[in-house]
Amino acid sequence: MAGGNLLLASLAVAPVAIAGILCLRNRPNAREAVSIGASLLLLGISVAVYRALQAGDSPQWHSGELLPGLRIALSVEPLGALFALVASFLWLVTVVYAVGYMRGHNEQHQARFYAFFALSIGCVMGVAFAANLFTLFLFYELLSLSTWPLVVHAGTDEARHGGRVYLGILLTTSILFFLPAIILTWWTSGTLAFTPGGVFPPDVSPLLLSVLLLLFVFGVGKAAIMPFHRWLPAAMVAPTPVSALLHAVAVVKAGVFSVVKIGVYIFGLDQLAAVDSRDWLLYLAGFTLLAASIVALRQDNLKARLAYSTVSQLAYITLGVLLAVPDGVVGSGMHIAMHAFGKITLFFCAGAILVATHKTRVSQLGGLGRQMPFTMGAFLVASLCIVGLPPTGGTWSKWYLMLGTLDAGAWPLAFALILSSLLSIVYLTMIPVRAFSTFEGDAAAVEEGGIREAPLACCLAIGVTGAGCIALFFFPQPLYELVAGVPLWGRR
C-alpha cells in the first residue's frame, strides 16, 4: 500500500508545485525554488519507485470504477519506471536550465510557464505509471492540452499557428484513431489492463487486429510516424527549454512509450508478430526514419533540424517494438533513455547559442567553437549519442535495435538503420565539426572577443546531460537490466 501512495504522490507533486508557483508568481527566486524543490521531490519519488521495483515489489493503486470494469489504475513495470526516472531527472536539469534561459532571454509570463511545465510533467508521470489503456489515454490527452500553452508561449501569430498545427494533429489522431482503438480493444477483449503477453483472445479475427494496430500506431500521434509528424517541427516555436524537455523527452517519449506498451502489453510479441499490417507499418517506420533524416539535412534552422532528427529517432523506437523480438524491445526501451539524454543536450546547446549569440541558423554556426567551446563540445558528444557512436550511450541502444532487425530477418530495415545513422552524422555531427574548424570563411564569421558562453545555469545543465550521455556508455548495465526485465511473455 505504501507503494501505491508513492505512485499517487508522483501525481500530486505537480498540482502542489503549481499552487506554489502561482502563489509566488511575483517573487521569481522563491518561485524557481519551488520548481526545483518539486523536481527534486519527484526525482526522489521516481527513485523510490525504482527501488521498490528492484526489491520485487509492485506498487499499485486504483480508483473506484468510472464505468463498469473501467478504473483509473496505476502500477509500475520496468518500462514505466525507466520513463519516470528519465523524465523526472531531466525535469530537474531542465528547470535549472530554464532559470538561466528564461531570465537571459527576458521571456514574459514566466510563472505561467513554470506552472504548465509542472503540469506537463505530472501528466508524464501519469502516462508512465498507467496500468491500463484508459489511464494512459487520460494522461496522454491531458499532456497534449497542458503543453499547448507552452507551445504558444510567445503569443505571436507564428506561435498561434504552430499551436494550431500541434494540437490539431495530436487531437485529431487521438480522437479519430486512438480512442476508437481503445474502445474496440475493450469491446473485443473486455479489458484494457496492460497484461504481459497481451489481452486479445487467440480467436480474434486477424483483420480486426490489423486494423487495431494501424489505429494504435497512427493514433499515438506523439510517436510522429509519417504522415502525422508535422506537429513536431510546428511545435518548435516554443521557448527552447520547452522544446528540450517536452519535444525531446516528455511528449514524444510519451508517444513512443505508449506504442511500446501497447505492443508489449496489449498485443504481446507473439500476436504482434502475426499481425498482417505489422509488416507494412515496419516499412513505414523505416521510411519515416530515412525520410526524416533526409529532410533534416535540408533544414537550416537549427531547432527545425533537431525536430526532424527527433522524428527520425522516434521511428527507430517504434520500429524496434514492431519487430516483435526481445532485442528490439530492449533496443527501444534503451533508446528512450539514450535519445532523451542526447536530444535534450542538443536542444540545450541550441538554446544556449540563441541566448549567447542570438543565432538560430546552422549556416551561422561555423567557427562558433572558439566563442562557445564548452557548448559546442557538448553538442559534439550529444550528436554522437544520437548517431550511436562510442563513447556515448546511444551505441548500446542502436546495437540492440540492429540486433533486433537481424533477429527478425528484416535485412532492408537493418540497411535503413545504418543509412539513417550515416545521414545523422552529416546533419548533426558536422555542425560542431564546422564550429571547431578553422576554415577561412567560418573563422571570419565570428566576431572576436574570446569566450562568451551562455549563463551559468545553462552551462551547468548542458554539462550534466552531456556527462550523462558518456556515463551511459560506461555504465549501461542498470538500464539494460531494467529493460531486459520487461515481462515479454504471458503465462504460456
Place this chain on the structure above:
Amino acid sequence: MLSHLPILPVLLPLLGAPICALLRKPVAAWLFACTVALLTFAAAIALLAQTWQQGVLSYALGGWAAPWGIEYRIDLLNGLVLTLVSGMASAVLLGGRASIWRETPEEKRSLFLVAFLLCLAGLQGIAATGDAFNLFVFLEISSLSTYALVATGRDRRALVAAYNYLIMGTIGATFILIGIGFIYMLTGTLNMMDLAQRLPALTESRTAFAGFVFIIVGVCLKLALFPLHLWLPGAYTHASSMVTVFLAATATKVALYVLIRFSFSVFRLEFSTLALPLETVFLTLGIVAVFAGSLVAIYQPDLKRGLAYSSVAQIGYMVIGVGVGTVIGLQAALVHLFNHALMKGALFMALAAVVYRVGDGKFSSLRGIGREMPLTCACMLLGGLSLIGVPGTAGFISKWYLVVAVADREQWVLVALILAGSLLTAVYIWRLVETVYLGVPGPRQVPDSPAGRAEAPPGLLAVSVVLALANVYFGFDTRLPVEAASGAAESLFAAGQP
C-alpha cells in the same frame, strides 16, 4: 406529506408563480423564487432517492384513480429529469440575480421571475405526469412562459426570435395535440400505462400510425432536431443570458425525455421500429445534426449563437443514442442528456458572466478576456473540454457510451462520424480558447467596466465554478447519471417487451 411527494416538484413552482406576481419588490420576488426553486429541487432529490429504493411511484391526482383521473408516475427516468431541471433552475436563480438585474428593466423583474417559475412548473409537469393530455397542458405552460422569457431579451431582435419560436413551437404543440387526439379516439384512454397496454394490438391501424407520426414530429420540433431546429439559435442568442442558460440546460432535455417516453413507453418498441424506420431516421438526422450544427457553429461571429448551434449538434448525439435502439444506446442518450446539461450550463453561465462584463458575446469582445477574468474563463475552458469529450470530463463518459453503443451494432461508419464530429467541436472550442487567451483586447463597449483583473459578481462566478467542477466530478464519479440511466433504460426496454 410523503405520500404527496410526487406532486410537489410540479405544485411548488406552479403555486409559487402567482404568489411571486403579488410581490412587487424585485428583491422579495427573487428571494421567494429562490426558495421555491430550492424546495422544488429538494423535493425532486427526495423523489429520486425514493424511486431508487422503491421503484416506480404512482400518485393519483385529487384522489381519482388512474385510468380516469390523472396519474403522476415517477420512475428513475423522470426522477433524473426532475432533479436535473429543478437543480438547474435553482442554480440559475441563485447565481443569476446580477445578470437578470442587469438585463431586465426594474419594473419587469418580478414578472420575469414569475415567467421563470411557470416555465419550471411546466417542465417539471411534463416530466412528472403519466397522462398524455396532462403532458400537453404542461407543454403549453412551459412553452408560453418560454416565449415570454425569450422576449425579455435586451435586444429588439429578441422579439423576432420569440415570435419565430412561438410559431414553430405552436406548430409542434398542435402536432402533439393532434397525435394525442388520434390515439385517444382509437383507445379511449389518455393514461400512458393504459395506452401502452392497448396500442400493441393496434399496430396495423392507420390512425395509430398517424398519431404516432404527429407526436414524434411535434416533439422533434420542440427538441430542435435538425432540420426542425430553426427556432433554436435565434431564441438562445437573443434571450437574456439566464434564460439561455436555463433553456439550454433543460428545455431540450425535457423534449428528449418526451421523445423517449413516447417511443419506448407509450408506443412500445415493436411499434416504433416496425411501423416506421424510426431507427434509420433518427440515426441519419442525428448525424446530420452533428455535422450541420458543428460546421455552422465554427463560423459564428457570436459565441452565444455558436454555442446554440453546438446545442443542435449535441441534440444530434442524443438522438443517435435513441436511434441505436438498444439498452446501451438509450443509456448513452440519457447519460448525455445529463452531462450535456452540465456542459452547456457551465458554458452559458460563464458566458453570461463575461457578457455581464463586456456587454455582448461576440468573439471580437472576448479577445484577451482570459487575463481579466481568469476564473470565469477557466470555467468556460472546462465546459468546453467537456463538450469536446476530453477524458477526465463528463463529456468523455457520454462519448464513450455512445461509441460503445454504436460499435455494438457494428456500425463502423457511424463510429467514425461521431468521432469526427467531436473534432469539429474541438475546432470551435479552440477558436474560443485562442480568442480568450491569446487575443489582444480591443476597446470595451461597456464604459463602466473597470480595467485590469475583475471577475463577474460572486453569484455568477460561484455557479459557473460549481457547474464547471461538476463537469470534472461527473467525469470521474459517474454513478449518479450512469446508474440512473442504466436503470431507466433497462426498465424502458423491459416494459417494451411483449
